[in-house]
Amino acid sequence: MILAALTLQAAAPPSAVDAERAFNAAAQAKGQWTAFRAFAAEDATMFVxxxxxxxxxxxxxxxxxxxxxxxPIESHVSCDGKFAVNTGGWKLPEGRVGFFSTVWRREAEGGWKWTVDSGELIETARHRPAEPNLRRASCAGKPVQPPRFGYREGPSESGASPDGTLAWHWHVSSSGARRFLAWIWDGKALVQVIDDKIAASGK
Known part of the structure; x- marks a missing residue:
């Protein structure tokens, strides 16, 4: 039992960037939806x-x-290291390209699971850096509450790391238009780092 636990811990990706890369590698080796199931949290949300x-x-x-x-192109990590939001690019086998933003949560055993996955097609592929830009939230000061949003229709959800240094929000209108935002604490304010605006299908 102890050996199995140590093996699992050793195999767990140490960062959300490593988890993102392991997720992609599993998709190539074992199958796309097989990997999505394996890396998704039980309470994960995706958009279709x-x-x-x-x-x-x-x-x-x-x-x-x-x-x-x-x-991954950027990874924004909470001060406590328990949550991260990655954003980057993707490419379909036939050549079409897009972008994604994914919320990752560190699990009790040390591994990572994604909890929100959002993305869309774009005309020009996003660049592939040798190493993504990593930004960790400040641990100084007391984080303020993220902005609140009010909508007349459509589902929405807000989330934050336990320490409040990383926050995110999504909303989907009845037409299918979607918005995903993320903020990181810099010691004085929550700074917006992602604002994905996705038009309704066909628009």
Whole structure:
């Protein structure tokens, strides 16, 4: 039992960037939806384009012949190291490209699971840096509450790391238009680092 626990801990990706890369590698080696199921938290949300419970949507979904591939460009990490938001680019097998923003949570055993996954097609591929830009929240001061949003319709959800130094929010309108935002604490204020605005399908 102890040996198994140590083996699991040693195999756990040490950072959210490592988790993102391991996630992509698993998709290439084992299959796209197989990897999505393996790396998704039980309470994870994804968008198709309306929000769905990821594990329920992914259940029994067959892997495509070739997987999408993706790469992290930025990783924003809470001061306590328990949450991160990665953003980057992706490419479909036939050549179309897009971007993603994913919320990651460090689990009790030390590994990482994604809890929110959002993305969309774009015309020009995002660059592939040798190493993504890593930004860790300040541990100084007392983080303020992130902005509050009010909507007339459509589901939305806000989240934050336990220490409040990393926060995120998403909203999907009835048309399917979506917005995903993230903020990081710099010691004095919550600074917006992501604002993904995704038009409704066909617009």
């Amino acid at each position: 384009p309306q929000p769905v419970q990821a594990q329920a949507w992914l259940k029994d979904r067959k892997d495509p012949p070739k997987s999408i591939e993706w790469w």
